[in-house]
Amino acid sequence: MALIDRIDTVFVPAIDTSTAAAWYGRMFGMTPIFESAGYIGLRLPGGEAALTLYPARSIDRDGHYRFNFYSSDPEGLRQAIVTEGLEATPIKDAGPIRYFDFRDISGNWINICAPGRG
Incomplete structure (x- = not known):
């Protein structure tokens, strides 16, 4: 029996969490699921991990x-x-x-993976 059920959230630093949350929402369709003391949780539509x-x-x-x-x-994403x-x-x-890798609006490296061509 597993003692955990899922990865719940990934923590990502941001200098301005409100600006970063708006950017993740605009770029990827992520929606806020909570906000507290400057922390902002976001989730993809239909996604499980935040x-x-x-x-x-x-x-x-x-x-x-x-x-x-x-x-x-x-x-297209790149x-x-x-x-x-x-x-x-x-x-x-x-x-x-x-x-490929890219820097988000806060300067963090984020990786994108996709199916290969062969």
Whole structure:
């Protein structure tokens, strides 16, 4: 018997959680599920795990990416990120998956994975 049921939330730092929450809502359709003391929880439509933005004084711009999203249209998503004026790496092909990284509005690295072409 498992002692846990799911991953409930992923915590992501943001200098301005309200601005970051609005950006995640606009870019990815995430909706707020709670707000308390500067923490803002968001969820994708139909999603189970939440993303919780928490207040931070700084962002580790050299750190590992915070989490990844799965996308069936990485080219379209990458173009939308670049159109926002945000940093994105080229899409790389690793056999069964394709992926790229981008910086969110707060400067965190986020990874995108997608099905491979072969």
